[in-house]
Amino acid sequence: MVKNLAGEFRDFLLKQNALALAVGVVIGAAFGRIVSGLVDDFIMPIVGLVSPGGDWRQVKLGPFLVGDFAGRLLDFVIVAAVVFAIVKAFLREAKPAPAPTQTCPQCLEVLPAAATRCRACAQPVAGGPTALAR
Template identity: 35%
Template sequence: MLKEFRDFIARGNVMDMAVGIIVGAAFTAIVSSLVADLINPIIGLFTGGVDFTNNYFVLSGEVPADASLTAARDSGASVFAYGSFIMAIINFLIIAWVVFMLVKGVNKVKDSALRKEAEAAPAAAEPAAPPPPSPEALLTEIRDLLAARA
């Protein structure tokens, strides 16, 4: 069983996946900071600083009128936090857009590098196709095949 585990871990796919997960976790921190620290404040300028996070309905329990969502949850009340959901959707769309732009940029760089590589490599001359045989050559071949059969 230990040998099977070692073989499983030593596979290239598992190691690639592990590297991808680690890099993805680090990338998540970068993108989250980009959204929270750079993009959301800019969006706040256009929306007048509106933050939907503290918008909620109290389903049951007692909550002071001006209580934040955190205070409402801490009081034990059952709340329908639609504002947090709206902000999660907005953040998802922003993150998806940033990732899309990054992937698009990486693909553009990759395509550019491939194009340069293709231009730098000398074009391999394809061998010319042999000319088709003449009708006489075909008839001679057919005659020889028939003679060999008889």
């Protein structure tokens, strides 16, 4: 019974992508700490230099701590921008190569490389996979 339960659990981990999700959560948490460190240690000191004097995060409007909320909102925007920049830098998509073409010798129409007749003037062209743009 225990072996059967262990086998079912192993199947669950592999078939339902639970293991991949667990790895993603662990890596996501570590990545979150890196981004938070970047924001806290590098970006927020620059924001502190640019902002008006005093601790702006302690500003109150009546009983509400408006400065703290504004600071959290600013932290979120900065973290989101840093994550966006890092993800964009690492996940660049490769641009697909343009389809091979050839040019009609009569009318200079650009045709697919495999074309054997020009679609504009109906003249025969070399065609085939070796006919590339000149």
